[in-house]
């Protein structure tokens with residue numbers, strides 16, 4: 001089966017309603033031989049539609065399993081099964097698939113249920129994990145052998161609990177599918193269609209707005225993420241080539257900076273507002289938390305933005321240019337309805353201007 005771009009655009013409209021289309025899917029790749037039966041646990045949020053579009057364009061037979069609450073039914077070519085990871089798994093019983101790609105496993109008991117049920121009938125289980133399994137980025141170039149959070153630690157905060165649960169899920173999957181599982185430790189996923197997190201999109205939008213831009217930390221601070229299409233294509237590559245193991249999925253270490261990110265967003269927006277770099281200690285003291293891609297504690301985490309992706313690249317991960325990510329995300333953002341473009345972010349324009357004024361005042365007092 002071949003998916004045309006026109007069809008994909010229609011699916012994007014159908015699936016996302018007021019959220020706009022999903023441009024720049026990776027379509028038109030030659031069909032894979034043989035065609036695989038792939039079950040996606042999830043599939044209708046952000047990563048899922050890109051993954052499903054790419055797998056369909058490669059000629060695979062797709063089944064999506066979810067509760068039917070998110071995103072509608074964007075892919076009529078794919079079989080759709082309704083149920084819940086929390087316990088309503090009846091629709092998966094007695095079925096066989098070559099590969100499962102699990103994009104919706106957060107709670108260890110849910111992942112245990114699905115792996116127990118599917119292990120006898122599935123050849124390969126690919127689990128979407130996260131770089132949040134690492135308690136910190138203690139040094140540059142950390143690979144998959146770096147220490148991870150202890151799932152049994154009772155003293156974890158909410159974000160650490162997310163990472164520890166992801167680690168526990170990795171362990172559950174690996175023991176249910178010995179030698180036939182893949183844990184993909186994804187960095188922040190960015191690109192067209194991110195109507196949920198709006199992290200990278202914060203900078204895409206900010207670049208379209210007037211006024212001095214608050215640059216958090218230092219211009220040379222390294223940042224990492226992964227384009228959703230690179231991730232989707234690589235997940236399908238892992239399925240096609242039975243690639244197992246644990247992999248960091250991210251752009252290359254020390255290859256991109258906060259300044260590069262903001263300037264690429266300005267380049268594609270055709271703007272050039274000045275960037276005022278504001279010291280991290282000042283931002284911390286002002287409780288300006290959650291600015292996308294700003295890492296407040298680089299002192300304790302000097303390896304931020306420098307996680308190794310060597311293993312994934314050796315196993316076929318391909319990365320498009322960061323400018324392409326900026327261009328396509330900008331194009332997607334531009335066609336969103338105004339109410340969606342007005343998403344809430346950790347740093348509103350008003351708060352940004354307030355912080356910039358306080359920063360300038362401090363600098364004048366110090367002069």
Ligand SMILES: NC(=O)c1ccc[n+]([C@@H]2O[C@H](COP(=O)([O-])OP(=O)(O)OC[C@H]3O[C@@H](n4cnc5c(N)ncnc54)[C@H](OP(=O)(O)O)[C@@H]3O)[C@@H](O)[C@H]2O)c1
Pocket residue numbers: 041042043044045046047048049065066067068069070071083084085086102103104105128129130131185186187188189190197
């Ligand atoms: N976003 C990031 O920056 C980032 C970074 C690192 C790792 N990750 C990981 O990447 C994965 C991708 O997330 P995504 O949201 O883009 O994936 P997605 O597959 O596009 O969307 C999530 C899917 O899960 C389904 N779902 C949610 N709860 C469910 C339940 N109880 N039972 C069955 N289905 C359920 C949703 O549909 P219904 O609501 O209709 O059930 C939806 O189809 C996640 O595992 C996440 O931890 C994300």
